[in-house]
Amino acid sequence: MTAALDVKGLTTRFETRAGHVTAVNDVSFAVQPGRIMGLVGESGSGKSVTGFSILGLIDAPGEVTAGAVLVDGVDLRQLSTEDLRKMRGRKVAMVFQDPMMTLNPVLRVGDQMTMAVRVHQPMSKSDALQHARKALEVVGIPSPAERLKAYPHQLSGGMRQRVAIAMALLHSPSVIIADEATTALDVSIQGQILAEVRELADETGAAIVWITHDLAVVSSLADDICVMYAGRIVERGTAEQVIGGPRHPYTQGLLDSIPARHEPGRKLPQIPGSTPQLSRLPEGCPFQPRCPRATDLCRTEPPLDVRDGQAVLCHHPLEGV
Amino acid sequence: MFGYLVGRLIQAMMVVFVMSVIVFVGVYAIGNPIDVMIDPGASQEIRENLIRQYGFDQPLWQQYFTFVGNVFQGDLGRSMVYNIPVTSLVFSRLPATLELVLVSVGIATLIGVPAGMYAGYRPNGIPAKLIMALSVLGFSVPTFWIGMLLIMGFAVNLGWLPSGGRGEVGHVLWFKTSLVTSDGWAHVIMPAVNLSLFKMGLMIRLTRAGMVEAMGTDYVRFARAQGLPDRQIVFGHIMRNISIPLVTVFGLELGSTLAFAVVTETVFNWPGVGKLIIDSILQLDRPVMVSYLVMVVLLFVMINLVVDLIYAQLDPRVRLKGGS
Numbered sequence: 001m002t003a004a005l006d007v008k009g010l011t012t013r014f015e016t017r018a019g020h021v022t023a024v025n026d027v028s029f030a031v032q033p034g035r036i037m038g039l040v041g042e043s044g045s046g047k048s049v050t051g052f053s054i055l056g057l058i059d060a061p062g063e064v065t066a067g068a069v070l071v072d073g074v075d076l077r078q079l080s081t082e083d084l085r086k087m088r089g090r091k092v093a094m095v096f097q098d099p100m101m102t103l104n105p106v107l108r109v110g111d112q113m114t115m116a117v118r119v120h121q122p123m124s125k126s127d128a129l130q131h132a133r134k135a136l137e138v139v140g141i142p143s144p145a146e147r148l149k150a151y152p153h154q155l156s157g158g159m160r161q162r163v164a165i166a167m168a169l170l171h172s173p174s175v176i177i178a179d180e181a182t183t184a185l186d187v188s189i190q191g192q193i194l195a196e197v198r199e200l201a202d203e204t205g206a207a208i209v210w211i212t213h214d215l216a217v218v219s220s221l222a223d224d225i226c227v228m229y230a231g232r233i234v235e236r237g238t239a240e241q242v243i244g245g246p247r248h249p250y251t252q253g254l255l256d257s258i259p260a261r262h263e264p265g266r267k268l269p270q271i272p273g274s275t276p277q278l279s280r281l282p283e284g285c286p287f288q289p290r291c292p293r294a295t296d297l298c299r300t301e302p303p304l305d306v307r308d309g310q311a312v313l314c315h316h317p318l319e320g321v
Numbered sequence: 322m323f324g325y326l327v328g329r330l331i332q333a334m335m336v337v338f339v340m341s342v343i344v345f346v347g348v349y350a351i352g353n354p355i356d357v358m359i360d361p362g363a364s365q366e367i368r369e370n371l372i373r374q375y376g377f378d379q380p381l382w383q384q385y386f387t388f389v390g391n392v393f394q395g396d397l398g399r400s401m402v403y404n405i406p407v408t409s410l411v412f413s414r415l416p417a418t419l420e421l422v423l424v425s426v427g428i429a430t431l432i433g434v435p436a437g438m439y440a441g442y443r444p445n446g447i448p449a450k451l452i453m454a455l456s457v458l459g460f461s462v463p464t465f466w467i468g469m470l471l472i473m474g475f476a477v478n479l480g481w482l483p484s485g486g487r488g489e490v491g492h493v494l495w496f497k498t499s500l501v502t503s504d505g506w507a508h509v510i511m512p513a514v515n516l517s518l519f520k521m522g523l524m525i526r527l528t529r530a531g532m533v534e535a536m537g538t539d540y541v542r543f544a545r546a547q548g549l550p551d552r553q554i555v556f557g558h559i560m561r562n563i564s565i566p567l568v569t570v571f572g573l574e575l576g577s578t579l580a581f582a583v584v585t586e587t588v589f590n591w592p593g594v595g596k597l598i599i600d601s602i603l604q605l606d607r608p609v610m611v612s613y614l615v616m617v618v619l620l621f622v623m624i625n626l627v628v629d630l631i632y633a634q635l636d637p638r639v640r641l642k643g644g645s
Contacts, residue, residue, distance in 0.1 A: 057545055060445075089548030096546075101539035106561045106636055115557055116547040151637040167547065 002073050003030035004207035005054070005092075005175045010067035012046075012053045015060075018279040023049040023062070025231035031207035031224070033174065036198070038218030038239070039211045040254070041228035044275045047211045050228070051177045054209075055092055056084050072174050090120040093168035097180035099160035103152035109163055110148030116167050135166040140196055158189035165193070165200075172204060179211045194221050215254050219243045227251045230276055230286035237310030245320035247305070247312040249291050285315065293318075329629075333622040340618040344611050345385050353377070354401055354605040375401075388611070398608030402601070407612045411594060417487055418586070418593030420500050422578045424509055425516035430571065432517075433524025438563075440525065441532020442555065452525060459522025468515045468588035475511060482511050485590035512589040516582060520574050527570055531563030565635050572628035580617040 012024035023046045031037045041047045053064050056076055069076040071091050076084055088094075096102045104112055113132035114125055123131070129148060136144035139162045152160055161181060168176050178197070182190040198221060201208050212218055218225055218239070225242040227235040227250065235248040246252045253271035273290040276282060282289050288298040293316045302313045310320065355372055372378050376387060391398060397407040437456075440449040476484035488508035491501035499505025535541060536559070544554045583595035594613065601609040633639045 055546055057542065085548050085550060087548070088546055094543075094546040096539055096543055098539060102543040104540040104544075104558050104562070105638060106565075107558070108637075115544075115549065115553065119547065119549050119553065153638050164543070167543075 003070070004033045004072060005209065006030040006070040007054065008068040008070070010050065010053055010064065010069065012049055012058055012062060012064045014062045016279065021278045023231050023278060024053055027067070027233050029226050029233065029236060031175070031209060033207050034201055034205045035223040036201050036208040036210055036221055038222030038225045039209055039228060040213065040215050040218050040225060042213060042275045044278070045228040046231040047228050048179050051094060051179045051209065051211050054177060055088055055094055086120070089116060089173070090171045091173050092175045092177065093171070093173040095161070095164050095168050095176065095178045095181045098184055099157050099164055100184075102164050103160055105152055108148070109150055109152065109155070113148065113167055113170070117170055120171050131170065132166075135170050136163065138169060139166045141166070158185050158193065161185060161193060165197070169200070169204070173206060175207045175209070177209045177211065180213070181210070182217065183212065183214070190217070197221065216258050216260065227254070230281060231278060232286070232313060234287065234313045235311070241308070241310040241320070247310060247317040247320040248314050249293050249316075249318065250287050252318060329626050333626070336622055337615060337618050341389070341611070341615050342385070344614045345388065346381070348607050348610050349381055352605055354607055358401055397612040400606055400609050402604050402606045407608050410609065411597070411613060411616065414592060414594045414597045416498055417591060418579060418582055418595060420498050421509060421513055421516065421586070421591060421593060422575065422582060424500070424513035426520060426571070426575055426578060428513060429517040429520035429524050433521040434528050434567065437525040437528025438532050438555065441529040441536065444529070444533055453529070456522040456525040459518045459525070464515060464519065464584050465588050467518060468512070468585060471511050471515055472588070483508050487592055512585050512591055515589070516578065516585045520578070523570065523574065524567070527567060528563060531566060532559065535559040535562055561635060565632065568628055568631050568635065572624045576621045576624045579620060
């Protein structure tokens with residue numbers, strides 16, 4: 001089976017005053033239809049830039065400099081600007097973090113949705129509205145016909161994010177990229193939406209890339225997990241592998257920092273230091289200054305260690321399961 | 322909505338009342354019009370008769386209430402210089418200013434907004450830089466100087482356009498306007514362009530700023546992620562958002578141009594209200610000054626009301642509340 005999304009060696013660089021900054025460094029992963037891949041990392045790890053790079057939505061001074069993005073076998077990077085635009089929303093859709101900001105405040109939900117429908121499927125306005133109404137029904141919005149007439153500020157945060165997800169679903173895309181899609185929402189709403197996303201992946205067969213900083217969210221939602229650090233994927237495997245038996249010290253550190261996994265009253269373990277600035281990365285392994293297992297060897301580029309499909313970029317990987 | 326309008330109307334009346342007091346006191350402080358009007362050699366008796374005739378011997382507050390009383394009967398007084406009712410004097414001049422201002426604000430908007438949108442859409446291109454440089458010239462070079470250059474170029478050297486004055490007028494409904502004759506357009510185009518330059522610069526910069534800001538917003542990113550073409554993003558999504566501040570400035574500019582098109586009207590010898598008010602100030606023609614200023618206030622209040630109504634139409638988050 002061909003992967004719905006196959007990212008190979010994706011590299012995105014930004015031209016800054018301090019020189020080149022490689023925000024996405026040789027990132028590769030594949031997502032099969034109907035599966036959810038969690039892309040996890042701290043702020044500044046390059047996970048959002050990865051999402052935008054897949055859609056070809058990187059603005060100057062940034063540029064995707066290498067790699068391939070295959071969607072249903074078609075390399076988006078080889079397409080003309082116009083052909084790429086036609087793929088966006090139709091084959092690859094994206095949902096953003098802040099539902100307050102992603103909908104245009106001065107247009108009715110219905111107007112925004114019909115615009116998004118008709119750009120890829122020419123049809124009458126009323127047909128497009130029907131289509132939009134069905135999409136809202138799918139994501140569990142009550143009385144969708146009324147919601148179409150509403151302005152974004154008249155909807156709650158959760159409702160707005162559901163609208164955004166419905167808009168991503170309009171053309172039954174093969175790939176949906178969700179960038180921190182539930183981060184801004186209440187925990188209860190977040191749970192509902194995650195359950196719906198899981199259902200959607202199973203029903204529609206869309207491949208979903210769920211970008212988040214929250215390992216707890218991903219562990220309950222994703223089939224596969226990629227852990228990103230300083231622009232690279234440092235660990236990749238199935239959810240059971242990565243959560244159950246992390247092999248990269250960074251993944252281990254992230255898991256240890258989840259409060260719910262610990263007895264109350266105990267001191268919470270944490271990863272010392274903070275994410276390095278991309279313009280001043282340490283030599284060799286970027287995690288080396290914060291890593292409890294670091295040795296002199298870590299000043300050299302870490303090798304890729306693969307075991308049972310669980311890949312890890314480390315000189316001294318943990319045992320795992 | 323109705324409550325809102327009533328609230329605004331009360332507010333407007335208060336503004337007009339306060340303004341009328343300020344204007345009345347201010348004009349009173351400028352000087353005695355009798356001194357300007359009559360022959361210095363006139364006898365004391367004639368002088369005092371005249372003062373009594375105009376009611377200048379009464380205390381200020383009494384003069385004010387007489388004035389207000391007359392206004393409520395639709396009488397704004399008579400011009401001391403022209404000896405005709407102020408209303409007919411102002412209304413004979415107003416259409417000229419109105420057409421000049423509408424043409425100039427129209428030019429400024431029709432050129433300034435698209436130019437600003439383009440400059441904001443491709444902010445790093447050479448055309449954008451050129452547009453921005455021109456916009457700086459537009460509102461930094463003095464109006465009268467550009468006006469004189471235009472006259473030199475198009476009227477004196479090229480001889481294409483008349484150097485000043487208002488052209489032939491035609492009738493539209495019960496208005497007299499020069500915008501229906503070609504001679505009228507030939508006369509109005511140069512002063513209108515002159516008057517529009519400042520506003521155009523303003524519109525360009527404002528539109529560009531809004532455009533640049535909008536291009537970076539999440540809703541534009543989201544629209545791009547949906548595969549919408551740029552044309553649709555600009556005209557379907559951004560246009561409405563950036564038109565909100567534009568409408569405000571458009572309204573303010575419309576009002577201030579109507580009231581103070583003085584420089585251009587003087588340079589091009591345009592028979593509008595701007596010239597009328599300057600002449601009245603020089604001759605201390607009190608009734609004209611007071612009524613004109615009160616009318617300007619009314620105009621501003623009305624324009625602001627219309628702007629607010631349009632605002633509410635454009636931005637659904639704005640709620641019009643009554644009596645706040």
